[in-house]
Amino acid sequence: MARRALLAAPLLLAGAPPPPAADAASALLLKPGSPRVPFTVAVLAGVARLEIGGLAAGATLPADRLRLLPLLPIAGREIVAIAFGADTEAGTSRDLVALIGWDGERLRILAVETLSWRGPGGAALDTRIAATPDRLHLRLFRTESAARPVQRPYRDVWGDLLAWRDRAPLADALPHRPRPGTWQAAMAAARARMLDWLQTPRTSLTLADLAPTGILEPPAAEEVY
Numbered sequence: 001m002a003r004r005a006l007l008a009a010p011l012l013l014a015g016a017p018p019p020p021a022a023d024a025a026s027a028l029l030l031k032p033g034s035p036r037v038p039f040t041v042a043v044l045a046g047v048a049r050l051e052i053g054g055l056a057a058g059a060t061l062p063a064d065r066l067r068l069l070p071l072l073p074i075a076g077r078e079i080v081a082i083a084f085g086a087d088t089e090a091g092t093s094r095d096l097v098a099l100i101g102w103d104g105e106r107l108r109i110l111a112v113e114t115l116s117w118r119g120p121g122g123a124a125l126d127t128r129i130a131a132t133p134d135r136l137h138l139r140l141f142r143t144e145s146a147a148r149p150v151q152r153p154y155r156d157v158w159g160d161l162l163a164w165r166d167r168a169p170l171a172d173a174l175p176h177r178p179r180p181g182t183w184q185a186a187m188a189a190a191r192a193r194m195l196d197w198l199q200t201p202r203t204s205l206t207l208a209d210l211a212p213t214g215i216l217e218p219p220a221a222e223e224v225y
Helices: 182-198 209-215
Strands: 004-007 037-044 047-052 059-062 067-074 079-087 093-102 109-119 123-131 139-146 154-163
Touching: 047 079, 047 123, 059 079, 059 109, 067 093, 067 123, 079 109, 109 182, 139 182, 154 182, 182 209
Parallel strands: none
Antiparallel strands: 004 037, 037 047, 047 059, 067 079, 079 093, 093 109, 109 123, 123 139, 139 154
């Protein structure tokens, strides 16, 4: 018989500590002006399923290292943020985050972003996601550390901004052209391909779905002058 685990408030994974703010994530403001609705994340046969009260359709995604992040307020509603492991190269680890919510017409995956990456020699990337004060955007704070000799440490910080759009995935609100060959450029290119994929409403994803976008590839090698 398949093993099934329910993730709710407080959210607990077997053998793992509770994730941040899990105790506040049992009810969701799915639609502007509507009552909050309960939701759960269930793990069945290695697949995670988000189920929201009152909706027949849910969302599915990989369940490795699954954890629920704090709800994100935007455009008069809240978005569910679910992190999961997406390791594809030996000696590295990668966590992605899927942002799922009501687009004004349906439940859909609104964005998929890199949450963290760890590589050889101390190379790392970390992302913190927060709503902007106007509640119309989500800001992604990036911190990058590249493997370098002790005498040449390298660290960079930058931000990305995602804008709300009705009946569409979140848009890149700060289109820019980062320096070629940088991690920032590689992630911007992956985001553009991801947004193309998400133009068709999606409620499920697998690592095979994500591979063509480039989000599963190692960060580009930096050149420091």
